[in-house]
Amino acid sequence: MEEAALEKLEKQGIHQWSDPEEFPAHLKKYWYQRHRIWGKYDEGIWMTEDGWFGVTPEPIANKIAVHVGESAPAEKTIIIDAFAGVGGNAIAFARSGRWEQVFAIEKDEATIKCGKHNAEIYGVGDKIFWVRGDCFNIIPRRYSGNKNTVIFASPPWGGTAYSDDKVFDLSQMQPYNLAKLYHDFWKYTEHLILYLPRSSDLNQIARYAPEDKKIEVAHYCITGASKVRTLSTNQSKSHHFN
Numbered sequence: 001m002e003e004a005a006l007e008k009l010e011k012q013g014i015h016q017w018s019d020p021e022e023f024p025a026h027l028k029k030y031w032y033q034r035h036r037i038w039g040k041y042d043e044g045i046w047m048t049e050d051g052w053f054g055v056t057p058e059p060i061a062n063k064i065a066v067h068v069g070e071s072a073p074a075e076k077t078i079i080i081d082a083f084a085g086v087g088g089n090a091i092a093f094a095r096s097g098r099w100e101q102v103f104a105i106e107k108d109e110a111t112i113k114c115g116k117h118n119a120e121i122y123g124v125g126d127k128i129f130w131v132r133g134d135c136f137n138i139i140p141r142r143y144s145g146n147k148n149t150v151i152f153a154s155p156p157w158g159g160t161a162y163s164d165d166k167v168f169d170l171s172q173m174q175p176y177n178l179a180k181l182y183h184d185f186w187k188y189t190e191h192l193i194l195y196l197p198r199s200s201d202l203n204q205i206a207r208y209a210p211e212d213k214k215i216e217v218a219h220y221c222i223t224g225a226s227k228v229r230t231l232s233t234n235q236s237k238s239h240h241f242n
């Protein structure tokens, strides 16, 4: 990209980092992981600084896409990525070819621009409908009454000093705790997938299992380390895989 165009983007908080010298020191670990996070990083991926903390690495996003695609009933043809970020999951859902429509909601302007651009790099620019705004307003407005939807939500994990070692209290997750996510999204679909820290409290999750249904919990790992946990409602079985 031309220098002037890059400068214009940088003013908006969007970066196409290709030089380790220019990469922010406090994010350095992500520089070393960039190709694991984005297989096509060198083709010109755009990121915000915050985007690095939340983006789902491509191998995990692909696994989740396969798993969600297989476990949702065939009549579910629309997937909504409620917190789409820079596009990690939305791109994987679109690439899977499983969905008639993929909607990606993101409230931050610079972040959604990155997502749209990154989707182009992966050849799915025309397969994702991007919607800028607050998912808690947009989902009721646009998708209530639609029976074909699945909601995938990878919310921010802020809150009581998230750490991998101790059990993560999902009632303290900020800015949206488990109760808020569950109650707000459950009204619109029984097929809800939440992407949560691997140390999430399973007892808190279990409380949301609908009567006579099970909640499925899956761990997704990169090179042996369990990174995250997803839970899906309305599943008939429960399994873990590494």
Ligand SMILES: C[S@@+](CC[C@H](N)C(=O)[O-])C[C@H]1O[C@@H](n2cnc3c(N)ncnc32)[C@H](O)[C@@H]1O
Residues within 6 Å of the ligand: 053, 054, 055, 056, 057, 082, 083, 084, 085, 086, 087, 088, 089, 090, 105, 106, 107, 108, 111, 133, 134, 135, 136, 154, 155, 156, 157
């Ligand atoms: C953990 S990141 C999602 C990362 C995404 N799965 C990816 O792979 O890039 C959470 C995102 O949710 C966005 N967000 C937070 N609250 C939101 C809301 N109410 N509606 C829509 N987006 C929101 C944040 O700006 C952030 O980009």
